[in-house]
Amino acid sequence: MNAHADIQARERAGQSLARQANDIARDLTRADPKVYWLDLVVTAAVTWLAFAIAATAAQPGWTVVAGLVAILGLYRGISFIHELTHLKRDDVPGFHFAWNVLIGVPWLTPSLLYEGVHILHHAKDRYGTARDPEYHPLARRPLHELAVFLGIALLAPVGTLLRFGVLAPLGFLIPAVRRFTIAKASGMVINTHFSRDDFDRANRAPWLAQEIAAWLWCWTLVGLTISGVAPLRVFLTAAVIFSLMTFLNQVRTAVAHRWDNDGEVMAPLDQFLDSVNVPPPALLPFLWAPVGLRYHALHHLMPRLPYHNLGTAHRRLVEALPADHDYRRAEERELIPALGKLVKRMRRASRP
Numbered sequence: 362m363n364a365h366a367d368i369q370a371r372e373r374a375g376q377s378l379a380r381q382a383n384d385i386a387r388d389l390t391r392a393d394p395k396v397y398w399l400d401l402v403v404t405a406a407v408t409w410l411a412f413a414i415a416a417t418a419a420q421p422g423w424t425v426v427a428g429l430v431a432i433l434g435l436y437r438g439i440s441f442i443h444e445l446t447h448l449k450r451d452d453v454p455g456f457h458f459a460w461n462v463l464i465g466v467p468w469l470t471p472s473l474l475y476e477g478v479h480i481l482h483h484a485k486d487r488y489g490t491a492r493d494p495e496y497h498p499l500a501r502r503p504l505h506e507l508a509v510f511l512g513i514a515l516l517a518p519v520g521t522l523l524r525f526g527v528l529a530p531l532g533f534l535i536p537a538v539r540r541f542t543i544a545k546a547s548g549m550v551i552n553t554h555f556s557r558d559d560f561d562r563a564n565r566a567p568w569l570a571q572e573i574a575a576w577l578w579c580w581t582l583v584g585l586t587i588s589g590v591a592p593l594r595v596f597l598t599a600a601v602i603f604s605l606m607t608f609l610n611q612v613r614t615a616v617a618h619r620w621d622n623d624g625e626v627m628a629p630l631d632q633f634l635d636s637v638n639v640p641p642p643a644l645l646p647f648l649w650a651p652v653g654l655r656y657h658a659l660h661h662l663m664p665r666l667p668y669h670n671l672g673t674a675h676r677r678l679v680e681a682l683p684a685d686h687d688y689r690r691a692e693e694r695e696l697i698p699a700l701g702k703l704v705k706r707m708r709r710a711s712r713p
Contacts, residue, residue: 375629378687382662385681386674392452392667400652400669401441401456405463408434416598428602433648436606438464440652442549445472446479447664461571466578468603469521470549471571477559478548483664488632489622494548494555499620500706507615507707514611518600526579529572539563551614613650616699617657621706630687636661637699638692640675649696658691 411434414427442465445457457472465471481487482495489496499510524546532539543563544556562568585591619635627635636658639646646655653660653668659675660666666674682688693699 371628371630374687375631375633378630378633379662381682382659382674382678382688385677386663386666386670389670389674390663390665390667392448393669394453394456396667396669397444397453397456398459401438401460401463404434404438404441408438408464412599412602415602416592416595428598431602432606432609435464435468435602436609437651439468439470439606439610440654442470442472442475443479443654444652444668446476448667452667457567461574466571466574469525469575469579471575473563473568473571474547474549477562478550478557483661485629485632486626489624489627489635491552491554491624494550494552496618496622497551497620498623499615500703501621501623501710502707503711504704504707507704510615511608511611514607515604517607518603521603522579522583525572525575526583529576529579609649612696612700613654615703616693616696617654619706620703633658633662634687634690636691638675639695639699640679640692641672643695645695 408431411427411431415424415431418424418427441460445460448456450457461471478494482493484493487493497510499506524542528538528542528546532542540560543560544558547563548555548557563572582591582596586593586596616639617637619637622631622635638658639650639655643655650657653671656671656675659671659678663674678688693702
């Protein structure tokens with residue numbers, strides 16, 4: 362089979378898979394507001410309570426246990442930012458605002474950092490290319506880049522403080538700084554060469570409200586800590602929790618894709634197979650890939666499926682499709698095996 366025929370065959374296979382998935386799970390695309398609101402409220406309450414205990418407990422044991430709960434709770438809460446980018450505001454009215462109030466702005470991660478960026482990752486002509494904000498051919502890079510990829514996440518508290526405590530106010534005074542901030546410091550991206558160009562969005566009320574709120578909250582936190590009104594321990598506890606939460610998300614990101622593409626436009630089937638599902642019976646993904654992130658490949662196949670229906674859709678597909686179907690090729694058993702496979706691919710790529 363020549364290259365052109367092979368490409369056409371993969372195009373047809375990808376289209377067939379998309380049609381099959383849509384036929385099987387079409388009725389699951391409606392978001393349930395009750396699920397979203399209950400999950401958000403409980404997650405936020407657990408996160409803030411655990412953080413309060415971790416920041417004030419007299420016993421080190423309680424601090425560690427509460428800190429771990431806060432990390433996992435915050436990770437789940439922050440993960441809703443992914444849902445926000447795919448949710449129409451009419452699907453769950455008020456949810457975007459509530460999430461920014463309860464989680465986004467207080468943790469200096471407002472939804473402006475993801476909305477308008479993540480959706481480009483799903484563009485069929487962008488995925489896996491140099492124009493994809495969330496793709497880096499990690500599997501083709503030297504192994505030490507994995508350590509850099511994971512380690513840089515630990516500096517997230519520094520990055521958010523600089524973004525909203527320094528660049529935001531400076532940007533409102535100096536147009537050149539504002540353009541730089543929007544282009545290079547206003548997106549949760551993996552591709553460091555990516556630049557935002559949606560400057561009109563940055564002048565709209567939702568963006569400005571989030572940015573100004575995060576700026577003022579950042580200055581308030583720093584001011585209360587420096588003045589001694591808020592104990593330094595509270596600030597440091599928040600920084601450690603945020604740092605470790607971001608690191609956990611970065612580890613999850615390392616196994617969310619195969620990262621094998623060399624920059625060429627990929628056929629839909631290849632885009633799907635470059636993504637990863639970690640379905641049951643694995644239990645730990647409930648913690649390290651929350652809010653539906655364990656079904657990452659399925660999400661790329663059907664981006665409009667709300668997170669609470671991904672499990673049902675996956676079960677239907679597994680039951681309806683043959684065991685050797687392309688859909689099953691996107692599965693991994695758990696985090697460590699998937700990470701091990703990435704390391705092996707990176708080692709192979711580094712050999713002469």
